[in-house]
Amino acid sequence: MKHNNVHLIYFSPTGTTRKIINAVAEGLNPEQVNCYDLTYPIEKTEQNIVDGIAVIGVPVYAGRVPKDCLERMAYYKAHNVPTVLIALYGNREFEDALVELRDIAITQGFNVIAAGAFIGEHSYSTPERPIAAGRPNGEDLSLAVKFGQEIAAKIELNDFNTPEIDGNVPYKERVKFGGVAPETDADICILCGRCAEVCPVRVITVSNAVTTQAENCIMCSACVKICPVEARPFNHPVIKERRELLIKNCSTAKRPKIFL
Ligand SMILES: Cc1cc2nc3c(=O)[nH]c(=O)nc-3n(C[C@H](O)[C@H](O)[C@H](O)COP(=O)(O)O)c2cc1C
CATH class of the missing domain: 3.40.50.360 (Flavodoxin domain)
Structure with missing residues (x-):
């Protein structure tokens, strides 16, 4: 039916x-x-x-x-x-x-x-x-x-x-996010603005450079994954450490x- x-x-x-x-x-x-x-x-x-x-x-x-x-x-x-x-x-x-x-x-x-x-x-x-x-x-x-x-x-x-x-x-207790955000590599960025468009919390501004208000970033990685030239790697030490822990413990x- x-x-x-x-x-x-x-x-x-x-x-x-x-x-x-x-x-x-x-x-x-x-x-x-x-x-x-x-x-x-x-x-x-x-x-x-x-x-x-x-x-x-x-x-x-x-x-x-x-x-x-x-x-x-x-x-x-x-x-x-x-x-x-x-x-x-x-x-x-x-x-x-x-x-x-x-x-x-x-x-x-x-x-x-x-x-x-x-x-x-x-x-x-x-x-x-x-x-x-x-x-x-x-x-x-x-x-x-x-x-x-x-x-x-x-x-x-x-x-x-x-x-x-x-x-x-x-x-379980809610973890507070904020203060950690992807950063733009200005040498690679083509200022297309896709990162700002897909940000769920609108913390990215694109003019003649890209700025990110890290304190309100939810770390979702939408901007990282949409970037057509891979100019927004998420390699903050907190994320790098998390990534390695996940690979070590959650690969099955x-x-x-x-x-x-
Ligand atoms: C801030 C944050 C916290 C996350 N916490 C968990 C988690 O507790 N357990 C887990 O397995 N995945 C976790 N993930 C991974 C997401 O659940 C996963 O990537 C999901 O597929 C994202 O959904 P989306 O593609 O619809 O955005 C987390 C991701 C982010 C960005």
Whole structure:
């Protein structure tokens, strides 16, 4: 059976979360897909989702839902709409992100009927120092499509129960970001402005040079990955150390985990 509308609500600075929710939507096989992109600053007006199925996707930042994403989600309300939650993580752990997302979603009126933790290339992965490079891969995407089909089957059975989801309440303490940001190599930069366009928190200004307000940077790496000439390497000592730790401890490929 076709479900008329699927509403995709997501925050995805480097695009891996977006890939998975698109695949889940494909499995749900809707007639229409509506996208609500929370990656960039949004209009601060309340949005009401009243029909169809919602799919909410977020990346995991330090085991939690990114703060800016939570603030933007607060404008989204629903009336008991069956909802799928997706947490995308960089092959370390998703920890409390999915239960945090569940609690927010329920508070906003979404009815959580399924959830999944999927793996995406880590924001700090580089071609030389890869971490979950190329994820989600073909197998991840097939699993996400299959997950969407299973959710559609659950809905067919009129089963709208909220599954048990891995994670702890109270959630692990939120890590504060800020003060560390990618820097532009002025010798390579062509001042195209793509970095500023994709910054979720608008801390980059491009004129005859690129400036970055590091104190408000969320370290998402959107600017690093979009740069067409690789002029924004993220090689701050904090990130370099983190990258090496991830390579040392998190190189065994994890598999998606679903809760249905
Ligand atoms: C600030 C920050 C914190 C992160 N924390 C985690 C984490 O706790 N566990 C993990 O496995 N990956 C972590 N990651 C990696 C992201 O979850 C991963 O790269 C994800 O695919 C990014 O999603 P996106 O492509 O939709 O932006 C972190 C990334 C950033 C930028």
